[in-house]
Amino acid sequence: MNALLEDLKARGLVAQTTADEELHEHLSSGCQTLYCGFDPTADSLHIGSLVPLLTLKRFQDAGHKPLALVGGATGLIGDPSFKAAERKLNTDDVVENWVNKIRTQVSAFIEFGDKENSAEVVNNLDWISKMDAISFLRDVGKHFSVNAMIQKESVKQRIDREGAGISFTEFSYMLLQSYDYAALNKMNGCSLQIGGSDQWGNITGGIDLTRRMNQEKVFGLTLPLVTKADGTKFGKTESGTIWLDATKTSPYAFYQFWITTLDADVYKFLRYFTFLSVEEIEAIEAKDKEIKGRPEGQAILAREVTRIVHGEEGLASSERITEALFSGDLSALSESDLAQLAQDGLPTTEVVESEKSLVELLTSCELAKSNKMAREFIKNGAVSINGEKASDSEMVLQKSDALFGKYTVIKRGKRLFNLYIWK
């Protein structure tokens, strides 16, 4: 039995594996090379990629060599797996730009150097772009049966479902990803591919192709799709996707995302997203069960994950804001506390006028999408100014009323804040 694999299973991180017993042996017989692909579909990865990224690190910590593959080539094609509709193609330079950003991002999660198990980042454009159409069709395509490909669950809905469809471009995606595996096996001796459970079809395709092209037996392991107990989609909030890039989702917003994790999910997420041991997590859970009232799991989860993604500083600033906004009296904050909040990344809006209506203040930032919504929020009693509930929808705020003649903190709903700085 391999300890790493046992730990992954205990964490619920193993959805499927190929040749389970042999994989145990394989991982127990020294440093193995594994890879996981990340396709550039935006200028940043989001928390959906966190599980595979952390899993690469788990393998590295156990002595294996992780390769992070950035899909410079596959990103130009688009993975159809479990996607309801054909996707728009992005241009070369857009994808290239994204590749560079994601390469940097991915690199933060694994360790580089000159050790046997030091990580590497590879780009499949390096080998796929060298291949010509004839070789692709003869050397790769010949190994695939269309009959088998259309049976794959990952493209079924696109083939069976009335109104959907799949282009040859996207249908070919599986061949490219499969070829990646064979190529990495040949070049780097890579013998394990990991990925989300939606990648099962692509991974097994790669395993088959590697056997046929290189006569090598390689393995696959998929990670579970992260789901929430209430059935809603993981990783989205009102303000959209939770990105790993601090300029797209602030460390504070990131921290808040984890704080609001459902009780029913929090211990599972601790297993998935932190490096705390399974025993430690079980102890937290047991303790939370004893005390009634607010559990500690969410805070620990938020702290651990924010630290992993945004470092100690990002965590510290997130905690400062959270502390100030949620457990204190806003009017008790000092001028320097308020300045610090702005510094820490609390959403901030500058006000140049010397007076402005509450409705306008709300719509000038993310707090309200339209005047109508702003009035609705005020009417419902959802808005408070410096901790005081606002009830007059036609209210006008003066600069002179601001805290220290400069700051106004407006809250909408239970947990959305904006700091206004009067100039």
Place this chain on the structure above:
RNA sequence: GGAGGGGUUCCCGAGUGGCCAAAGGGAGCAGAUUGUAAAUCUGCCGCGAAAGCUUCGGUGGUUCGAAUCCACCCCCCUCCA
């Protein structure tokens, strides 16, 4: 290339000339309750203070009036070649 079916507000999906800013569901948001949970209940859910304005793939047209009819175009699906 031929024949047929389809593109509706975030998603699914109803709507075939006025009663349609457009049923229903989901998601989302807000209030009460609470723990910055869950469950439940209530309200909101195109813009506008209102008059009204903009929206049902695109562009034109018919009509007093169009998401609904016509023409052309774009995109998707199915079958045939």
